[in-house]
Amino acid sequence: MQIIATTLTNRAPTPVCRAPIAPALQTSGQRVAQLLALIDKELPVLRRVVHAGEAVYRAGDAFECLYIVHAGLFKTVSVCADGREQMVSLHFKGDWLGFDGMADSTFGCDAIAMDIGEVWVIRYQALLERCSRAPDLMVAMHSAMSRAMARDRDSMLAVCTLSADARVADFLRNWASSLEQRGLRTDRITLRMTRAEIGNFLGMTLETVSRALSRLARDRIIGFSQKGRRDIEIPDIAALGAFVDRSLAASLH
């Protein structure tokens, strides 16, 4: 069994699949900034600080608000009746949270802060009203949903077509790419997740994640920083991509 590889959010070049796609008219960084400015202009937003481990919302909560990540890193987790959990997605600055509650007025999963962060709270009713007057806003929201679906699609693809090592590499590449699009440094990323969490996200066991990371480090595609094995150095993002492509090509003979 495996899972979808990776798939963070808002990366401009789709990771595994590269269908012919028109070049974006704006960079992701610009898009995020414009979105936040637009929201701020059009809507009354409540800023809410969320501490590590704290939930923005939980499965079963009544859906009334959407959220936009303004700082920090968030995950959404499907919680099953038997207690098992499946991490579904990661959300960086500019990503929306809560779309999954719109269908039946109840959230279908938990949204958890992985670090201290801040979300902007937007009442759905207010958003609907505002969307009626501001087509820009509606289009921005639709774009965000569309992008979330594309991300899920890529995850599916990665889980279905990549080996364990390649999924881990793809995961790191997407993470770095998300940081890059937001103008942050990408040569050194701090995973705020345990191996078990990564494995859950990527559909593999924690041992397999650990081994994959060790192999990537042995091949000098990544490095571990002195302090702890949770900080990962990525000298060259392109090398990660090349690794993914290589193992992809290898698997097709």
Place this chain on the structure above:
Amino acid sequence: MQIIATTLTNRAPTPVCRAPIAPALQTSGQRVAQLLALIDKELPVLRRVVHAGEAVYRAGDAFECLYIVHAGLFKTVSVCADGREQMVSLHFKGDWLGFDGMADSTFGCDAIAMDIGEVWVIRYQALLERCSRAPDLMVAMHSAMSRAMARDRDSMLAVCTLSADARVADFLRNWASSLEQRGLRTDRITLRMTRAEIGNFLGMTLETVSRALSRLARDRIIGFSQKGRRDIEIPDIAALGAFVDRSLAASLH
């Protein structure tokens, strides 16, 4: 490697994950009928018949319209640069097609008819304008997107947590459940896909699909009809669910 299990569309009870969710205020069948009535009332729709194998749109096409399935069965397929394909989702009557194009004005995957069918074509611009005046319509559209995301989430979960046999069972159960919600007979379904397509969708090889189906038939959970191995009899949908739960429980010791 595998892929996300299953996940058809619009099933009321989520398949693998059963988070506490408030009971739907209306049945899925009612929702579909109401959606179609709403669209028909509010918007100028163009009806387009699509033949088996024909594309509603293809990756790279300019995004201008959304589509609602009115008859038939459709799949969306991610096409990679190297020619590999990954089936991403199945769409029955009442499901929308084309959300993936909203983000960057270009479709990111192909939407293909698996059978002769009909879609309603809705110009996105017209939809935006109409949404501004008809909040019902906007909410219906958001619900559909939200449901699509929930479906992807469930797929992810199934691919990540279910064995090959269970994924096939889950796939059949979701298919039957989709039919049931539309008031169609569920004791006998005709798969309009080859084993290879099913395997691609579920993230496994065609041989594994074939073996899984054989095992399910041996255990009397499904049956093959006389004519061809493509018609499958499902005497009891609940038995499929029980099988999934059983193998789920088995995998946790």
Place this chain on the structure above:
DNA sequence: CGGCTGGTTGAGGCATCTCAAACGCAGTGG
């Protein structure tokens, strides 16, 4: 009939899981 496509089934191999042991690090309490 012969070719082709799709399906089934078997045998063997390999990637990943499972189980297990050991290590590093942080916190706690003596």
Place this chain on the structure above:
DNA sequence: CCACTGCGTTTGAGATGCCTCAACCAGCCG
């Protein structure tokens, strides 16, 4: 300062589920 504990990580060895390769069968069509 030093056990001592607990958690996260690494690494190894063995088990296994799924993939790969291959043969064969059934239906369809020229």
